Amino acid sequence: xxxxxLGLIINxxxxxxxxxxxxxxxxxxTVAAARASGAVSQVARRVTKALSPLLEVADEISWKxxxxxxxxxxxIDLGFPDIEVVCxxxxxxxxxxAADSRRAVQxxxxxxxDLLVFAGGDGTARDICDASGPGLVVLGIPCGVxxxxxxxxxxLLGVAPLVLDLLGNRLLTAGVGEVRDIDEQxxxxxxxxxxxxxxxxxxxxxxxxxxxxxxxxxxxxxVVEEIxxxxxDDMQADQTYFVGSGSTMARVMSSLNLTYxxxxxxxxxxxxxxxxxxxxxxxxxxxxxxxxxxxxxxxGGQGHLFGRGNQQFSARVIAAVGPNNIDILATKSxxxxxxxxxxxxxxxxxxxxxxxxxxxxVRTGYEDAVFYRVVAQR
Numbered sequence: 128x129x130x131x132x133l134g135l136i137i138n139x140x141x142x143x144x145x146x147x148x149x150x151x152x153x154x155x156x157t158v159a160a161a162r163a164s165g166a167v168s169q170v171a172r173r174v175t176k177a178l179s180p181l182l183e184v185a186d187e188i189s190w191k192x193x194x195x196x197x198x199x200x201x202x203i204d205l206g207f208p209d210i211e212v213v214c215x216x217x218x219x220x221x222x223x224x225a226a227d228s229r230r231a232v233q234x235x236x237x238x239x240x241d242l243l244v245f246a247g248g249d250g251t252a253r254d255i256c257d258a259s260g261p262g263l264v265v266l267g268i269p270c271g272v273x274x275x276x277x278x279x280x281x282x283l284l285g286v287a288p289l290v291l292d293l294l295g296n297r298l299l300t301a302g303v304g305e306v307r308d309i310d311e312q313x314x315x316x317x318x319x320x321x322x323x324x325x326x327x328x329x330x331x332x333x334x335x336x337x338x339x340x341x342x343x344x345x346x347x348x349x350v351v352e353e354i355x356x357x358x359x360d361d362m363q364a365d366q367t368y369f370v371g372s373g374s375t376m377a378r379v380m381s382s383l384n385l386t387y388x389x390x391x392x393x394x395x396x397x398x399x400x401x402x403x404x405x406x407x408x409x410x411x412x413x414x415x416x417x418x419x420x421x422x423x424x425x426x427g428g429q430g431h432l433f434g435r436g437n438q439q440f441s442a443r444v445i446a447a448v449g450p451n452n453i454d455i456l457a458t459k460s461x462x463x464x465x466x467x468x469x470x471x472x473x474x475x476x477x478x479x480x481x482x483x484x485x486x487x488x489v490r491t492g493y494e495d496a497v498f499y500r501v502v503a504q505r
Contacts, residue, residue, distance in 0.1 A: 129469070129502040129503075130186075130187055130188055130189040130209065131187060131188050131189070131241055131242075131290070131293055131294050131500075132189050132191060132238070132239065132240045132241045132242075132485070133188055133189070133190055133191070133240060133241065133242055133243075133244055133290070134190075134191045134192065134235035134236075134238070134240040134242070134243040134244065135190055135191070135192040135193075135198040135202065135243075135244050135245070135246075136192070136193060136197060136198060136228055136231050136232065136235070136243065136244075136245040136246070136247075136251075136255070137170060137171075137174055137193075137196065137197050137198050137201065137245070137246045137247075138170065138197070138228060138245075138246060138247035138248075138250075138251040138270070138271075139170055139171075139196040139197060140170075141170050141246060141247040141248050141250075141251060141270040141271045169270070170246055170247075170270045171201055173246065173268065173269075173270050173283055174201055174246045174268055174270070175201065175204075175205065176283045176284070177246075177268045177280075177283040177284070177286040177287065178201075178202075178205060178244075178286065178287070179205065180284070180287035180291075181207075181287050181290055181291075182205065182206060182207070184291065184294055185206070185207050185208055185209075186208065186209075187294055188207065188209065188290075188294075189209045189211070190202050190207055190209060190210045190211065191211050191213050191235050191238045191240055192210065192211070192212060192213070192214075192235075193212065193213075193214040193215070193216050193227070193231045194212045194214065194215045194216055194218070195216060195217075195218050196216075196218075197214075197216050197227065197228075197231065198212075199212050211238075213234050213235060213237075213238055214227075214230060214231040214234045214235065216231070225250070225251075225254045228245075228247075228251060228254040228255070228258070229254050229257055229258035230258070232254070232255055232258035232259055232263070233258050233260070236259065236260055236263050239481055239482060239484060239485055240485070241264070241293065241484075241485045241486050241500065242264050242265070242266060242290070242293065242330070242486060243255070243259075243263055243264065243265045243266070244265075244266050244267075244268065244286065244290075245265060245266075245267055245268065246267070246268040246270045247267070247268075247270055247271055248269070248270060248271010248274055249271060249274065249275055249276050249306070249307060249308040250271065250308060251267075251271065252267060252276040252278050252279075252306045252308075252324075252327075253306055253308055253324050255278075255306075255327065256306040256324055256325040256326075256327055259327065261451040262328075262450075262451055262485075263327070263328070264327075264328045264329065264330060264486045264498060265278055265304075265327045265328065265329060266278075266280065266286060266289060266290075266329060266330060267279035267280065267304075267329075268280065268283065268286055269281075269282070269283070275307040275308065276304060276305060276306045276307050276308070277304040277305045277307075277329075278304030278305075278306060278327050278329050279304075288332075289330050289331075289332070292330075292332075292333075293330070293486070293498075293500060295467055296465070296467045296468060296469050296499070296500055297333070297467065298333045298459055298462060298463065298497045298498075298499065299330040299331060299332065299333055299497055299498045299499075300330070300331040300332065300333050300495075300496070300497055300498075301328060301330070301331075301488045301489070301496035301497050301498045302328070302329045302330065302331040303326045303327070303328060303329065304326065304327050304328075304329040305323060305325075305326055306323075306324045306325045306326065306327060307322060307323055307324060308322055308324060328488065328498075330486070330498050333459075333497065347458055347460060350458045350459075350460075350491070350492055351374070351375055351378050351458060352378065352382075353492045353493040353495075354375065354378075354456050354457075354458070354490050354491065354492060354493070355375075355378040355379045355381075355382045355456075356382065356493055357490055357492065357493045357494060357495075358379055358422065358454065358456060358490060359379065359382055359383060362398065364397060365396070365397065365418075366396070366418055366419070366420055367394060367395075367396045367401070367413055367417050367418065367419040367420070368394070368395050368396070368419070368420050368421075368422055369392055369393075369394055369405070369410055369413075369414075369419060369420070369421045369422065369440070369444075369448070370387070370392065370393045370394070370395060370422050371392055371421070371422060371423035371424065371437050371440070372388070372389060372390045372391060372392065372436060372437055373389075373423075373424045373426075374389070375424040375456050375457065375458075376422065376423065376424055376456065377389050379422065379456070380393060380395075383395065383398055385398075385399075385400045386400060386403060387403065388403055388404040390436075391403070391404035391405070391439070392404070392405050392410065392437065392439045392440070393405065394409070394410070394413065401413075405439065406439065407438070407439045407440075407441050407444060410439055410440070410441075410444045411441070411443055411444050411447060414444055414447035414448045415447050418452075419447075419448045419452065420448070420452045420453070420454055421440060421444075421445065421448050421452065421453045421454065422454045422456065423437065423440075423453070423454070423455060423456070424455065424456050424457050424461075425455065425457050425461065425462065425465075425470055425489075427461055427464065428464065428465075429471070430465045430468050430469065430470050430471050431470070431471045431472075431473065432453075432455065432470050432471065432472050432483075432501065433445065433472045433473065433474050433483070434471070434472060434473030434474060434475070434504065435473070440474075441474070442474040442475060442476035442479050445474060445479060445483070446476075446479055450479075450482045450483055453483075453487075454490065455470075455487055455488070455489045455490065456489070456490045457489050457490075457491065458491060459491050459492075459497065462489065462491075462497070462499060469499070469500040469501060469502045470487065470499060470500065470501040470502070471501070471502060471503075471504050472484065472501055472502075472503055472504065473503070473504035477503070480503035480504070481503060483501060483503070484500075484501050484502055484503050485500070485501060486498045486499070486500060486501075487499060487500075487501050
């Protein structure tokens with residue numbers, strides 16, 4: 128079974144300063160003052176409420192988490208059967224720190240998790256942002272005093288529906304959540320000073336762009352035009368692009384006024400054709416010497432990204448390009464035609480296949496994208 132791999136990080140001190148009117152929970156002195164006032168963290172209660180609905184599909188989820196109060200203890204108490212502790216943290220409630228959260232992010236991401244669920248406030252979101260690498264998709268359970276970042280669900284019961292959509296391989300819009308924080312000292316003095324720290328990919332409920340639909344359905348030709356325009360506008364100077372086969376990719380080439388091979392791989396750089404119908408050897412030579420991006424679509428009705436009809440993208444070519452340099456283009460209608468089946472990779476290299484699995488971002492319109500799951504062919 129291709130279980131959904133969820134990472135979990137809990138900041139057990141999040142929100143503890145709220146009941147004591149301390150306007151936040153950052154810093155050892157603030158935590159000590161909160162505890163001296165008798166304040167008790169509500170994180171465990173809130174995370175329990177958010178995750179309990181997932182017990183109905185517990186056998187379909189594989190949790191990767193931290194030891195003790197930062198994840199494992201609560202998951203065990205809830206009764207989830209598949210829990211792997213990948214990051215050890217101090218056992219004591221007060222022993223955990225921001226450094227533990229940052230270290231946990233890196234260790235969890237190394238396990239190729241599909242989605243990182245974290246519980247905390249803006250300070251925790253900053254730690255996630257600081258430590259995350261390319262491709263990490265996150266979802267925040269709101270538990271803090273300061274909640275200015277847009278990486279959190281609007282309420283606790285908003286977590287499970289998104290995870291259930293992922294389990295059902297239903298489309299989710301690929302959103303971007305801002306990570307913001309306030310100056311706690313200024314806040315205590317009555318001033319609200321927010322600061323932008325960065326952005327993180329977040330899943331959102333599916334939305335269609337209104338101008339690409341008629342009677343609730345996409346206009347396929349128009350959407351393909353918009354996908355191609357979005358890709359072309361994002362092309363970078365001095366980046367080499369391997370453009371795969373299919374009508375969607377052909378539209379990218381024609382929008383650049385370039386000759387193309389419908390069933391082959393064409394190479395472009397600085398919007399000029401470098402190779403038409405390139406061989407695997409040519410692709411590997413280029414990928415080994417310069418920054419490259421693979422641009423592909425999904426095979427309609429099958430769901431394959433690699434391993435069917437594009438053998439020019441061999442395991443060594445994909446590895447040389449890098450899993451984070453793959454751009455997938457497809458209409459929502461084309462993905463929905465898979466009837467809930469995930470995308471498939473089959474490169475004949477199981478280690479590489481594992482690196483390619485998880486949630487991927489798919490261009491589905493102009494400045495519009497979705498997240499969709501990729502699994503390995505076993």
